[in-house]
Amino acid sequence: MTYVMDLGDVDRSDIAGAGGKAVGLGGLIRAGLPVPPGVVLTTAAYADFTAGNNLGAAIQELAALPPDASPQEYEHASALIRTLFRKGSMPAAIQAELESAYEPLGGGDTAVSVRSSATAEDLASASFAGQQESYLNIRGLDALAKAVINCWASLWTARAMAYRAREGVLPGQVRLAVVIQQMVEAEAAGVMFTANPANGRRDQTVISAAWGLGEAVVSGQVTTDDLTVDAHTGTVLTRQTADKEVMTVLTEDGTAEEKVAEDRRRAPVLDDAAAAELAAHGQRIADHFGAPQDIEWARADGTFFLLQSRPITALPEPAADVPTEWPVPYPKGLYFRASIVEQMPEPLTPLFADLVDGSVSRSLSALMNQALGPGSLREGDVRFPTVNGYAYYYYRTWPMLRMTGRTVPAMGALFGGKAHMGVAGWRDYSHPRYERIIKDWSAKPPTELSGEELLAGVRALLDAGTVYYTAVQSIIPMADMSELSFRACYKAVRREGDPAAQEFLLGFDSEPIRAEKSLYDLAGWARSDPSLVKALLERPTPELAECLRTGSTPEGVEDVLWQEWRFTFQEHLDLYGHAVYNLDFATPVPADNPSAQLETVKFYLRGQGTDPHERQRLLTERRGH
Known part of the structure; x- marks a missing residue:
């Protein structure tokens, strides 16, 4: 039995045994791209480990819990199964192949990464792709064998077992391949899309980059610099440099988060030349696979390494070129794209553009006049025009200055709940009213309405929607202020070694x-x-x-x-x-x-x-x- 395959030998026909990650890496290697040396331990090794340690019957018995079993029951079963894995011994044949595979990667105490590789054709195994654990900075053969066993054992988390029970997937159906690669001691890492996910442009490469290792970037735990690069010329089209507060780094026995040095927090991770070099790699990958790719990358000592590549799904059709001329319909005023305009990312259709202008103007004027008194906004003071088809808020200059001068009374009205603003206004008035209007019009079959009645319905529903969204927007300043207040308070009491403020805002349901x-x-x-x-x-x-x-x-x-x-x-x-x-x-x-x-x-x-x-x-x- 051969359990180990060199990544360079893996092709599409091996997906059932090697998994999608290994197949993707094999394709990159054959295309001559920089991939850390590595191997894949196939699903046969998992099957023989469980058989060799007589775990099959015990796993099936412990994992045979009903979908409605309590979380405590699943946690208990998970702990027992994972203990079985940890107490199991690696079969000699697998151990020997691991040792032979580890030697070309450096042997001794060379650091490697151990990651799962889901098998797309093995349906049960694919059920939990991305759910298994990864192990970084593994050193020595004993630690490697332990990390492989722990990676296999991660199939048996309480969450995974409960999920499989609900879906009717039998415990004996799941197995996993494991990719083992030489560890890249990354000074920077991130992800790259070889087509722009926002507009579908295939000639634009989008890069996210952060200091340190890439695991935290992929999971969204750290703030990234974001760049858009012309895929053909390498020219950086847009750049947003973030305040990068924390980074993930290697330690003696794993990884840890640490603060980014003050002089690097607002420094760009990639300069224009590095971004162009990375984008060129991305273009080669997309050309090799014949489709736009989602790529994980790392950089060490100025050299890029590619850690994973997979197709981008649900990519929109490419958008048109950005206009170079932006003539405005009204002079002497302020135009901006914010608030609800952020939910109108594309040029508006003509009918919607015609109707929404008056609807938004009426809604905002009514809100301000109720909150701050009659005459606060007059007809024409605020409009909702389009420029090259894109929606903009427009405020006349003087009314805008006048409203700015009323910021304090406006905030008082907001927190006081005037004009049905704030959480109470949304809960008790705006949301019920919106639901009621929708319910009323939903009861009218469109086929039985005349053209005039249909247009009246469109206007009524649009007006109800703009009133509703205006009310929703009144909650955002309150949410922003509560978060800013929390951050300021936490900053005052935070001690050395305490987590970053944003960690307290993670994991909530929505x-x-x-x-x-x-x-x-x-x-x-x-x-x-x-x-x-x-x-x-x-x-x-x-x-x-x-x-x-x-x-x-x-x-x-x-x-x-x-x-x-x-x-x-x-x-x-x-x-x-x-x-x-x-x-x-x-x-x-x-x-x-x-x-x-x-x-x-x-x-x-x-x-x-x-x-x-x-x-x-x-x-x-x-x-x-």
Whole structure:
């Protein structure tokens, strides 16, 4: 039995045994790109380790808990199973191959990384891609064997077992490949997209960079510099340099977070030449794989290393070039894009642009006049025009100065709840009113309305929406002030070694996070049947969306199974499908066009992405510490 493969020998045909991460790295190596030397320990090693230590029956017995078992029961079972792994001994054949593989990487006390590699064709293993643990800065053969066993054991966290029980995945179905690479002692690291995820431009490379190791960048735990680079010329088009407060570094026996030196906090991680060099690597990778890529990278002693590459999913169609002329419709005033305009990222459709101008103007004027007295804003003082199709707030110069002078009374009105502002106003007035208007119009079949009535309905719903969103915007200053106050207070009492202030704000639940977890669970549900997975992965997304809309069944799937999954997906859309990402009413919400949600399900089915449940748990755990 051969358990170890050199990463340079791994190709697409090995995905079932080596996993997606190893296949991607193998492709980079064959393309001549800089990848840290490494090997993959195949899923056969996991299977033989559990068999050799007689763990199969014990795992099945301990993990055989019902989906409604208590968290304590799962924690107890997890602890017992992981103890079994830790007490297990590495079979001699696997140990010998590990030793032989470690020697070319440096042997002795050479530092290596140990990471999971999910198998996209092994459906059960792919169910938990990204959920397993990674181990960095592992030194010595004994520590390496221990890290491999711990990586295997991470299949049996309480969260993972509860998830599998709900989805009907048997304990004996899960296994894992492990990638072992020479450790890059990174001075900087980050991620790179070879197409711009914001606008779909394939000629733009987007780079996020931070000091130290990249694990914290990938998990979103540190602040990054963000750059946009012309993929063909290497010219830096945009640059946002962050205040980088913390970084992840190597220690003698692992990693740790430490403060960034004061003189480096606001210094750019990559200069223009380094950004161009990295973008050139990205272009080669995209050309090699024939598709835009999401890449993890590191830099040590001025040399870039590529740690992972995978396709970007749900990339929007490329947007048009940015106009060079921006003529304004009204002179002598201030134009800005903020507040609700941030939810109008694209040029507005003509009908929406015509209707929303008056609607926003009326809403803002009514709010200010109620809060600060009649005449605070007069007709024409505030408008909502478009410039090259993009929405802008416009304030006449003098009214803007007049309103600025009333900042203190305005804040008093906000915190006093005048004009239905603030949390109480949103809860008791604005939100119920909005729901009521939507309910009233939803009861009127559109096919029975005349053209004039349809237009009246559009106006009424749009006006209700702008009033509602204006009320929502009144809460944001209160939230900002509470966070700023907390940070200021914490800064005054923070002691040496205490965590950064933002760690206390991590891990809380929200509608976007709940929606992400729901899609992840839908992918897990689908993995209970190979035919369903095959259909979801192989059928075009528009075809699947049409099947969801009409109730027709994709080829190769039993009708009863599809209808059950379709019903569950529809439950997701009922809960989260009316979230608005673009306020222009010509842009469909997910309930109308769930293509992006289907692409996300496919993303998880391919074994990509991280488990949002586990990510949230880890963030919550960090906050608790």
